[in-house]
Amino acid sequence: MKSAHRGIFFALLLCLTNSSGAVDLVVNGNVPIETLSRSTVRSVFSMRMTSWPDGVPIQVFVMGDKTRLHASFSKEILGVFPHQLRRAWNRQIFAGTGQAPAKVDTEQEMLDKVATTPGAIGYTSEELINEQIRKIAVE
Amino acid sequence: MSKYGKLPLNRASTYYLILLASLLGTQQSALASKLPENHFQIHGFLTQAYVKTTDNRFFGDSQDGSFDFREIGANASYRFNPKLMASAQLLSRVAGDMYNGSLTVDYAQLDYTFHMSERARYGALLGRTKNPLGFYNDTRDVAATRPGIFMPQAIYWDRVRNMVLSNDGVQFYADNSNGLHRFSLQLLAGKTPIDENVEKSYLDPSLNASMDQDGVTTGGRLLYEWDGGRLRLALSNAMLKLDSRTTILPPGTIDIDYWVLSAQYNHGPWRLTAEYMEEPIDYQGFANLLDSADTTVDGYYLQGDYRLHSDWELLLRYEQSHYDKDDRYGSKISTISGLPPFNFYSKLWTAGLLWEPTEQLMLRAEFSQVEGVIFLSNLENPVPSERVKDWNLFSLLISYSF
Numbered sequence: 123m124k125s126a127h128r129g130i131f132f133a134l135l136l137c138l139t140n141s142s143g144a145v146d147l148v149v150n151g152n153v154p155i156e157t158l159s160r161s162t163v164r165s166v167f168s169m170r171m172t173s174w175p176d177g178v179p180i181q182v183f184v185m186g187d188k189t190r191l192h193a194s195f196s197k198e199i200l201g202v203f204p205h206q207l208r209r210a211w212n213r214q215i216f217a218g219t220g221q222a223p224a225k226v227d228t229e230q231e232m233l234d235k236v237a238t239t240p241g242a243i244g245y246t247s248e249e250l251i252n253e254q255i256r257k258i259a260v261e
Numbered sequence: 262m263s264k265y266g267k268l269p270l271n272r273a274s275t276y277y278l279i280l281l282a283s284l285l286g287t288q289q290s291a292l293a294s295k296l297p298e299n300h301f302q303i304h305g306f307l308t309q310a311y312v313k314t315t316d317n318r319f320f321g322d323s324q325d326g327s328f329d330f331r332e333i334g335a336n337a338s339y340r341f342n343p344k345l346m347a348s349a350q351l352l353s354r355v356a357g358d359m360y361n362g363s364l365t366v367d368y369a370q371l372d373y374t375f376h377m378s379e380r381a382r383y384g385a386l387l388g389r390t391k392n393p394l395g396f397y398n399d400t401r402d403v404a405a406t407r408p409g410i411f412m413p414q415a416i417y418w419d420r421v422r423n424m425v426l427s428n429d430g431v432q433f434y435a436d437n438s439n440g441l442h443r444f445s446l447q448l449l450a451g452k453t454p455i456d457e458n459v460e461k462s463y464l465d466p467s468l469n470a471s472m473d474q475d476g477v478t479t480g481g482r483l484l485y486e487w488d489g490g491r492l493r494l495a496l497s498n499a500m501l502k503l504d505s506r507t508t509i510l511p512p513g514t515i516d517i518d519y520w521v522l523s524a525q526y527n528h529g530p531w532r533l534t535a536e537y538m539e540e541p542i543d544y545q546g547f548a549n550l551l552d553s554a555d556t557t558v559d560g561y562y563l564q565g566d567y568r569l570h571s572d573w574e575l576l577l578r579y580e581q582s583h584y585d586k587d588d589r590y591g592s593k594i595s596t597i598s599g600l601p602p603f604n605f606y607s608k609l610w611t612a613g614l615l616w617e618p619t620e621q622l623m624l625r626a627e628f629s630q631v632e633g634v635i636f637l638s639n640l641e642n643p644v645p646s647e648r649v650k651d652w653n654l655f656s657l658l659i660s661y662s663f
Contacts, residue, residue, distance in 0.1 A: 161438045162379045164489045170436065173343030173377060180343070181298065187620050188571070201489050203568065206527065208620065210490070212406045212662070215304050217391045217399040218348035218368045221338055224299045239298065 316649035404660035414636035415560030513546025607633035
């Protein structure tokens with residue numbers, strides 16, 4: 123009984139350490155890439171690169187500027203603050219040279235959208251990955 | 262004759278809109294299955310400012326407190342496929358006596374990407390496109406992208422805004438990324454809409470000048486970004502020639518060459534920006550009566566921004582403008598023209614606070630201490646003896662964008 127408790131405690135601890143601050147890029151299962159360079163990730167999330175090498179349109183999903191997950195994604199993966207990223211989008215949206223990414227409200231919605239939208243890219247703090255959704259390493 | 266203010270929806274603009282609408286109609290069904298789900302987007306903004314000055318008029322009757330600074334815009338964009346996008350924006354801008362809020366086509370363009378890969382992107386814009394001058398010109402009327410309530414006047418003069426705002430023509434772009442380095446080149450050629458503000462700035466208002474563009478405007482911008490924009494450097498230019506007729510002088514032409522050098526460094530919560538502008542103006546014809554008016558206008562600003570917290574930002578800016586870079590404080594031209602020297606330069610200190618409580622909403626408050634009046638509009642301050650050398654400017658702004 124005691125060891126079962128201990129097992130649950132360690133399992134919980136593992137979950138907590140895995141999800142604390144860690145954020146990974148995820149793509150739809152059909153996207154034909156395994157890794158992306160940081161500069162390509164920046165081109166994709168700043169909405170300048172609009173298709174994958176096979177020609178499929180890229181569909182970018184992000185969460186709100188004030189969510190913790192978006193903040194850690196911006197800082198850790200892109201190296202900018204959320205407000206800087208938003209200004210970069212606005213500079214294109216209001217000059218007519220680019221479009222805004224699609225916004226999702228929750229992390230679950232992010233996972234659902236990335237799993238079901240061809241060409242989709244987003245991010246998650248979760249480990250749960252299946253054949254419809256894949257993690258991508260940033261080099 | 263004002264092409265922008267009085268005939269905002271001229272034949273060319275109407276043509277673009279019809280072209281866009283028909284393309285939307287024919288393409289929508291054919292490609293719908295392969296398109297991203299938000300391939301059609303509508304965005305807009307609504308900005309209202311309050312301007313109070315101790316002396317001089319800036320954006321309306323500012324000595325009494327003016328609300329005559331209002332910007333409303335809406336745009337639509339449609340991505341047919343990853344390589345082709347159409348977009349158009351309508352703008353209504355009230356800016357004191359300079360702009361009366363009439364509806365204009367801010368841009369209406371087709372964007373075609375010839376080549377796109379992870380490292381490079383080449384393409385062209387066709388139609389009315391925004392002129393990429395300096396860091397901010399192409400979205401200067403959008404509060405959410407501006408570096409303050411007002412654009413730094415040393416570079417982005419409101420009194421001659423239309424001269425460098427947009428072009429009816431073509432713009433080529435080339436983007437190249439290599440590791441931490443990114444180069445972006447834009448080149449443009451087209452017709453520039455000239456308006457009364459330009460006419461009253463480059464020739465004395467009493468001459469009742471009317472101007473038409475001779476040939477096309479050419480220009481562009483080379484931008485270098487390091488490490489995702491941590492360091493940004495740019496060189497921009499726009500060149501144009503104005504044919505001018507006046508009620509008094511024989512006709513002539515004015516050659517304008519607008520250069521901007523820009524640098525920005527972003528580090529953590531800090532952003533440091535500096536831009537320098539030089540604009541040689543060459544008067545030809547006019548029976549040689551204006552040859553002595555040839556000058557090189559210049560100006561610069563330095564701005565520091567500090568993000569206090571995720572929603573709050575402080576700014577401090579110093580800017581300086583000179584009518585003649587070789588006569589910085591106007592002493593020579595003052596003796597020739599008979600006007601006090603402070604008509605030919607400006608020095609501004611601005612301190613400001615920005616609050617962005619949500620992604621859509623922005624509020625700003627700014628205070629400026631000003632010496633000189635060169636950036637003030639002749640339309641708003643027509644009587645030289647009423648202009649005051651030392652004055653203060655206080656402003657508030659609220660803006661919603663979506």
